[in-house]
Amino acid sequence: MKPAHYVNGVFTTTGAAFPLISPIDGSRLGVVPEAPRDVVDAAVRAARSAIAGPWGRTSVEERCVFLRRIADGIEARFDAFVDAEVADTGKPRELASTVDIPRAIGNFRAYADLAYGRPERAYPTTVPGWSGSGQALNYTVRRPLGVVAIISPWNLPLLLLTWKVAPALAAGNTIVAKPSEETPSTATLLAGVIDEAGLPAGVFNLVHGHGADAAGEHLTSHPGVDAIAFTGASATGAAIMRHAADHVTPVSFELGGKNPALVFADADLTEAVEGTVRSSFTHSGQICLCTERVYVQRPVFEEFVAALAERTRALTDYGPMISAEHRDKVLSYYRLGVEEGATVVTGGGVPVFGDERDGGFFVEPTILTGLPESARTVREEIFGPVCHVAPFDDEDEAVRLANDSRYGLAATVWTTDLSRAHRVAPRVEAGIVWVNCWNLRDLRTPFGGVKASGIGREGGEYSLDFFSEPVNVCVKI
Numbered sequence: 001m002k003p004a005h006y007v008n009g010v011f012t013t014t015g016a017a018f019p020l021i022s023p024i025d026g027s028r029l030g031v032v033p034e035a036p037r038d039v040v041d042a043a044v045r046a047a048r049s050a051i052a053g054p055w056g057r058t059s060v061e062e063r064c065v066f067l068r069r070i071a072d073g074i075e076a077r078f079d080a081f082v083d084a085e086v087a088d089t090g091k092p093r094e095l096a097s098t099v100d101i102p103r104a105i106g107n108f109r110a111y112a113d114l115a116y117g118r119p120e121r122a123y124p125t126t127v128p129g130w131s132g133s134g135q136a137l138n139y140t141v142r143r144p145l146g147v148v149a150i151i152s153p154w155n156l157p158l159l160l161l162t163w164k165v166a167p168a169l170a171a172g173n174t175i176v177a178k179p180s181e182e183t184p185s186t187a188t189l190l191a192g193v194i195d196e197a198g199l200p201a202g203v204f205n206l207v208h209g210h211g212a213d214a215a216g217e218h219l220t221s222h223p224g225v226d227a228i229a230f231t232g233a234s235a236t237g238a239a240i241m242r243h244a245a246d247h248v249t250p251v252s253f254e255l256g257g258k259n260p261a262l263v264f265a266d267a268d269l270t271e272a273v274e275g276t277v278r279s280s281f282t283h284s285g286q287i288c289l290c291t292e293r294v295y296v297q298r299p300v301f302e303e304f305v306a307a308l309a310e311r312t313r314a315l316t317d318y319g320p321m322i323s324a325e326h327r328d329k330v331l332s333y334y335r336l337g338v339e340e341g342a343t344v345v346t347g348g349g350v351p352v353f354g355d356e357r358d359g360g361f362f363v364e365p366t367i368l369t370g371l372p373e374s375a376r377t378v379r380e381e382i383f384g385p386v387c388h389v390a391p392f393d394d395e396d397e398a399v400r401l402a403n404d405s406r407y408g409l410a411a412t413v414w415t416t417d418l419s420r421a422h423r424v425a426p427r428v429e430a431g432i433v434w435v436n437c438w439n440l441r442d443l444r445t446p447f448g449g450v451k452a453s454g455i456g457r458e459g460g461e462y463s464l465d466f467f468s469e470p471v472n473v474c475v476k477i
């Protein structure tokens with residue numbers, strides 16, 4: 001299915017076409033339509049009229065039927081979704097088929113379960129000396145926000161789009177979604193599944209295009225938008241927030257990170273090395289949860305670095321950066337690291353495969369050591385397959401190093417001392433701390449970051465809270 005907008009139940013390719021490039025070999029995969037302002041406006045108006053129509057009067061049970069139908073529709077086209085995700089992102093097929101697409105299906109099913117089963121509170125109130133019975137009943141009901149703008153990134157395109165679409169629909173909203181310009185294909189397939197699922201026209205709308213001064217900005221600055229759910233870079237979040245301020249539009253932000261790993265001398269080192277290879281190099285470091293700073297207790301520092309380097313050198317099936325521009329950005333940090341005094345333990349350049357991949361956007365998985373905490377390479381998000389490893393001596397120093405960042409999204413702690421784990425994890429300034437594991441996900445848990453890593457939480461009731469407004473009703477008895 002070629003990338004197309006989906007507005008008011010109709011697929012269109014209105015707008016200037018821009019090329020879709022394969023990250024694997026640099027070839028042209030096709031073209032993507034850039035939604036002009038009037039297409040974005042038509043999408044917002046379609047969403048507004050849909051929520052004023054039958055969709056706005058559906059019950060949560062009826063909406064959960066649609067969520068399950070969408071999940072079944074993705075499942076029925078599983079391979080097409082995997083093929084499209086691999087083509088757009090270049091990620092290994094194994095990753096798309098075990099994480100991205102299964103999680104998209106799981107997102108819809110999880111929110112069908114969560115929304116249907118979610119209780120609301122009631123409070124029997126007594127007011128002594130009050131006229132009548134002196135009784136009242138306070139109870140909470142929830143209303144949808146209205147028209148929700150969803151802006152998603154290129155690294156886990158379908159997973160992160162559906163992570164917002166599912167709860168937004170479960171809560172009764174209508175949606176205008178804009179996926180990344182780098183990865184339009186699975187979003188278009190999703191629109192096809194939603195269309196076949198019979199969602200009323202205008203409930204889900206999809207527009208393609210770039211961000212700043214383009215479709216993304218047209219959408220997030222649109223006065224007809226009632227809320228914005230965004231995942232992407234912190235700088236982009238700040239730009240969106242400036243527009244949201246004009247209309248006091250509520251925002252949910254999942255932003256950047258510079259995630260630390262803390263490896264204590266009492267850790268199971270094999271487990272810590274394997275876990276840090278996964279957390280640093282899965283999807284070539286292009287996951288917001290990936291580790292870019294590793295702190296290892298001094299007695300095991302050399303042993304850990306040597307083992308990590310050996311495992312990293314053995315990596316073969318890794319994917320490319322999403323674009324030539326992002327590849328160049330990551331390589332510029334490799335050069336900066338050396339300029340700032342880093343030792344390149346392994347990697348630091350571009351692999352030579354001797355096949356079509358040499359036309360793609362690959363960089364070597366890289367380990368750096370020897371930099372001060374003040375180095376830009378240690379402080380700035382790179383979003384590639386690279387981590388800097390530094391020693392620490394005691395627990396307080398480890399926590400201080402982990403927290404010395406403008407970001408606070410995720411962290412890993414590796415220790416076999418469970419008292420230490422329970423002491424350290426809550427002290428780390430992050431939204432998510434994994435102990436002796438990484439990216440182990442329970443969709444009911446809060447997901448998101450502190451500081452420059454985000455505003456609010458997704459996951460479970462946290463998403464349902466963001467995508468709905470509680471109304472307290474007080475009835476005098």
Ligand SMILES: NC(=O)c1ccc[n+]([C@@H]2O[C@H](COP(=O)([O-])OP(=O)(O)OC[C@H]3O[C@@H](n4cnc5c(N)ncnc54)[C@H](O)[C@@H]3O)[C@@H](O)[C@H]2O)c1
Nearest residue numbers: 153154179180210211212216217232233236254255256288
């Ligand atoms: N916290 C998380 O869950 C999470 C998940 C994935 C990616 N990220 C972050 O996203 C970044 C990489 O993804 P990216 O390059 O797609 O991010 P990005 O911010 O460049 O783009 C994300 C989306 O925002 C749109 N956009 C860009 N500028 C915009 C503007 N001014 N107004 C409206 N929309 C705009 C883009 O078109 C895209 O759809 C990294 O910083 C990464 O840490 C965070």
Ligand SMILES: O=C/C=C/C=C(\O)C(=O)O
Nearest residue numbers: 155156286287288289441
């Ligand atoms: O890239 C950043 C976000 C990743 C989210 C997940 O991997 C998830 O929700 O499981």
